[in-house]
Amino acid sequence: MTDSAFATDAFIQAQIAAWMRELGSVKRLAPKTLEAYGRDVGQFMSFLSGHMGGAITLQSLKELRAADIRSFMAQRREESLGSRSLARVLSSLKNFFGFLERENILATEAFNAIRTPKIPKSLPKALTVVEAKQTITRVDEMEEEPWIAARDMAVISLCYGAGLRIAEALALTKGDLEAEVLRVTGKGGKIRMVPLIAPVRQSIETYLTLSPYKLWDDDPLFRGKKGGVLSPRIIQLRMQQLRSALGLPPSATPHALRHSFATHLLGKGGDLRAIQELLGHASLSTTQIYTAVDTERLMESYAKAHPRG
Template sequence: MSDFATSLAPDAAAAVQGWLASLKSERRMSAKTLEAYARDLGQFARFLADHLGTPPSNRDLALLTVSDFRAFMARRRMNGVESRTLARQLSSLRSFYRHAEKTGLFRNPALSALRAPKLPHAVPKPLSPDKAKELAKADTLAGDETPRWVLARDQAVLTLLYACGLRISEALSLTTAQVEQPTLTITGKGNKTRLVPLLPAARQAVALYRELCPFAMKPNEPMFRGQKGGPLNARNIQLLIARLRGALGLPDTATPHALRHSFATHLLANGADLRVIQELLGHASLSTTQVYTEVNRAHLLEQYRKAHPRA
């Protein structure tokens, strides 16, 4: 809240604080989502302080025009922000203004006149089954100087990303108590809980890591550790995959999240039901999962063009 303390008048800063508190208590948003919303409002507040020449109050927020909001979006665009981020920031502003109107602080109809930026139609870029298996083998980069437990740790993390379709944050937050169960209970985005089977390959990789890890593990603490014993940082895995990309000649789209995309795409290609995949990924809406049908369709068309004599 330090951004608001300096960029907003006290009453507006209190309004933002009340909005964030309601998101946490009523909508039970995760800490990371709340941080993103707070960051969006902080950037808006800093822009307004510069745009208006003074930290804006609730009255100023109520009197902003469509041109003021468009000026903020244009400034963000000039700073190199992409459409997807702009759309999220506009969604954050609308959520804040709805809260302000609902609680009787102020209202501003100008915001409803703004259109969200048109988003590019993005299709996930999974790896082939062979490439996904190669990427999930951390020992490709093994050297004499790399401790065995670190290799086992990296192998376990990458296997969980591909074999269980986990997000990197979900894999790194796993505890020993969770992996001792036949099915993982994962709390993902929006505090949505889902069940994911812990396949034998993943179970074996985790067991080897736990056997070799030199640090004591409490049941409800993050299981994956850095070399000094603290929780493993996602950046370590991102850098590892960047090195693996170079060693294996993979494209830049081969990221930790590409293993999750590969998990979903390969399940669909082998006949898994779309709603089952939705549950395994933890998607709130089936439409989010349906994007993987486009990946499958694109693959079929590519094979058709390669194989058909009249293509």
Template sequence: MISAAASDAVARFLAHKSALQAISENTVTAYQTDLIEFLTFMTLHKGEPQGLAPLMELGVPDMRSWMASARSGGIAPRSLARKLSSVKSFYRWLADKEGCDPTAVLATRAPKFQAKLPRPLSEDAAKDVIETVEFQSQEDWVGARDIAVVTMLYGCGLRISEALGLTGADVPLPNALRIVGKGGKERVVPVIDAARDAVARYIRLCPHTLSEDLPLFRGVRGRALNPRQVQKVMQQTRQQLGLPASATPHAMRHSFATHLLSAGGDLRAIQELLGHASLSTTQAYTQVDAARLMEVYNKTHPKA
């Protein structure tokens, strides 16, 4: 439903973002989805496919109509803000390549929303997850694999994609791992003994050949372990332990950061360990810690 010129421009924009910013495939897909939805709306809004010239002449009323349509369609403010960010990025690129004036698009204000704070597990709950996750499988090697993956998330603060991106070349695990995270950002992560021991046990029990060029963590048929399987085993574990739905694999990474901060860890060092490009992202954990401190204060202070 969008013009060939607009479709070509989106393709060139995505190629530009991928080449210069080394963004992940998921991010590329999100950009593409957001832009196709936006351009499809403009086609319907204007009554015909919009070439580059009409698209570069969009005004404030057009942007307001898109925002209103998205809100009436039930899109959450946070999601709409992300979509608007994608559109603005596209128009900045158009302005640079085609010389258009993107003022109307760039001046559009994102909807206000309450930023979600990370929801970490308590230290005891994180320990319970690691001790319980293996019992979700009847095969010893699969249970050992799940312990190893979850321990890497909590013990090293890895994202699921980073843990599942490890290969046979990374074992035996060294004292520190070199991890390539989002946007190709590289960082060095210390490996605790518990993580080394968990991975070593998994390797001893794994029935599949773990060569240097193949994924370290495998599914039951020997293929690369699917992230959905990790999410599924975490779901089963939290149900067994009576933990909230927020107890996800990513929550183990959040817990890693929050518990380090609670123990007196330096915020800048935690930023490096997590691979956050901006310190403001890591600063969310200070709000979590402060919120938990106030909760304890209100429950225990004699005058509260």
């Protein structure tokens, strides 16, 4: 039951359900993103119900004012919601009301006066080249079972050596492996081809050789101890062990290896557009954050090494 179930009439409930179906089947949002969008709109409708004194109807939404939206956002901030989450909430609401407008149900100007909360820029935490290499090579010290050690090394190698998200690595099937490249299904179901460098390819082949499970092309590439689909939690725990063994900061996560992949490529003169393609970023502006990371590292090295630093 959503937060909006008792806060809206049947017609608005039906529109929310139709909007959610569109997000899932047409826009192909990830399940967690879909859940967050639905929760945001549900909480907004619950707020409006109390704010306006009754179940929300189409007429209620036609009377929506910018002040109502600001009151809701202020309440969410009082509940300790950060700027990034508030920005997502506003995006969810705009998306839903945009759907209503496309369906010729309702058009409102209320959101035009609402500014998106400013989100402080946070640079991704990348490991050094030495730390990244150690993270991969020390995996076998954490696990006595050879095939499991090989599996975890292969997954971690894909995060650093191919820039994959952990979810992308664990969603791979055996059929996604080709001679020199890997077929990766990213966010929104978008497929990209990622080159496999020799060490990463070798780590996968070693795992496949040692794995006790026979895999067909449509089978998940990485299997759990009992043969099921490998959980991301297992790799996160493995990284936790490696952090402890290597004295790495808490920011050294599987996703940090993806950041390291991009940062190190850029540091070696990699083309920003090519890195965008490899990472599967829809916008170049998302990839450009790594130029800031590289510049920051350059300035740190400069300050340490220069006589006047």
